[in-house]
Amino acid sequence: MTFLSPTTSLLQQARVLLVGSGRMGHIRAKAIFSNPRFDFAGIVDDNVDGAKKLADVYRTPHFSSLSDAIHHYSSTPLHGIIISTPTPTHEPLITEAASANLSIFTEKPVDETSSSVKEIFNTIRAHNVSLCCGFQRRFDPSYLSLFNTIRSGGIGTPLTASIFFGDHPVPSRQFLLQGGGNIISDCSAHDVDYIRWVLGDDVKSVYAVGTSSDEELGKAGVIDNATVVLNFQKGTVVTLTLSRGANYGYDQRCEVFGTAGMASVKNITESSTEVSNATGIHRPKWQHSFPQRFEVAFGQELDAFADTLLLKKPWPVSESDCVAVQKVCDAALESCESGQVVNLFA
Ligand SMILES: NC(=O)c1ccc[n+]([C@@H]2O[C@H](COP(=O)([O-])OP(=O)(O)OC[C@H]3O[C@@H](n4cnc5c(N)ncnc54)[C@H](O)[C@@H]3O)[C@@H](O)[C@H]2O)c1
Missing domain, CATH: 3.30.360.10 (Dihydrodipicolinate Reductase; domain 2)
Structure with a gap:
């Protein structure tokens, strides 16, 4: 009898960090927690009280900076990061995450001008990770x-x-x-x-x-x-x-x-x-x-990010x-x- 190769060798859960505990952070935290394909590794926010409050709801650790969170997981692999911070902060966070070999989901827009969006994708390419921008429609x-x-x-x-x-x-x-x-x-x-x-x-x-x-x-x-x-x-x-x-x-x-x-x-x-x-x-x-109108879409969107992390499916927004x-x-x-x-x- 021939057995198929064991599925346990396939990654079933992606360990992800969330950065930002504001309006979008609340929506993303709920979607990460509700999706069994994610292992919720923690919430980062420079507003420590905000990070702690949200992290306590989902029984996950909180951090005051992305560097602290990455350092904390230096011996346990992280797979992805969800960036839900104000647009001007996306570029440094994306660059730091890409340098740590994390694939990235970011809220729209990637950055404030088309030339800076192009530059960010150039950085990403050099690190061979995915950059997935959220357009929930x-x-x-x-x-x-x-x-x-x-x-x-x-x-x-x-x-x-x-x-x-x-x-x-x-x-x-x-x-x-x-x-x-x-x-x-x-x-x-x-x-x-x-x-x-x-x-x-x-x-x-x-x-x-x-x-x-x-x-x-x-x-x-x-x-x-x-x-x-x-x-x-x-x-x-x-x-x-x-x-x-x-x-x-x-x-x-x-x-x-x-x-x-x-x-x-x-x-x-x-x-x-x-x-x-x-x-x-x-x-x-x-x-x-938007949290009510697009609740289903926000959940489906992060499930598609799980497809990118676990199944290497290309992100639909190029x-x-x-x-x-x-x-x-x-x-x-x-x-x-x-x-x-x-x-x-x-
Ligand atoms: N898809 C949508 O419908 C939708 C709706 C609203 C906002 N957005 C986008 O989501 C992003 C966030 O918007 P929001 O309304 O949730 O913002 P917000 O101000 O409600 O929350 C931002 C959070 O990020 C934290 N933060 C700021 N800089 C940080 C840093 N460097 N490191 C860690 N934490 C930091 C702040 O303390 C705050 O808690 C923006 O890019 C915005 O364009 C998308």
Whole structure:
């Protein structure tokens, strides 16, 4: 009788660290802990209280720096790291993790400009590890189903797309005024990545207009409402409208119109309860924000990272995707400032 080679020689669990115990850190910690394919090795945050509080929930160690955590595991191999810290901190953390031979999942965007994204991928290549950037729409059941519909010809040839990103809750003044505020820099990458993926095409030119909804934001140069028009090489025209002011719930919609029909992703309500009475038909609000709307997608996304670590599956968002997305976001910011169309393939 022939026996198959024992599966115990295959790695079944990836030992991973999480860096960041803020908004995304909370979401990632839950997803790591809930997935039996991960061995949760600890949480790193320079805010030690934040790291400890979150680490205690998941019965995992906490560290005040990545170097401490890597040193702690010098005799037990670590396999990967999940970076959920503010974007300006990604580059040094990615470089340190790559030098320690760890494959990396990072929150979007990899970095703030397309040239720095390129440089980071060059560093990664030299260390022969993976750099996986999170764009969770690719793992969301509704957005995935829209992708499959369009790719299988369900609406013919896409002619136009109309996307709305309504942020909720409206971020604090402090967040808006201290660096994170510009809605193009903060939020547009998600839909730019998604629609490039759906259309299988690259953006030819970008035109964008941004406004500030009050005087204080205007004086500080913070754009909190914007419309970005993307002309794709095969001729599809995409309008992406972004706003911080969706005070009625997290409003994320995408509608693609083609030669043989139209397909769209709609919002999801907090529950499916509906009350009909003499004043009308009353439905619950849209889901509160990104942790609720993309909970399933965030879990699927980290499971795909486990595939990369354990099965060596390539990450679906490539280096060229990350660079191209960032080029479009850079161009949208440039267009807002200059009032001109920016050609990406001049
Ligand atoms: N995918 C999404 O929908 C989504 C949503 C929000 C934010 N993001 C991205 O996630 C990242 C984090 O955003 P957030 O809103 O969770 O931030 P946050 O401010 O809520 O949390 C960041 C945490 O990182 C810690 N930190 C900062 N620098 C550090 C360092 N050098 N080493 C260790 N810890 C450090 C801070 O103390 C804080 O606890 C950003 O890149 C952002 O663009 C993605």
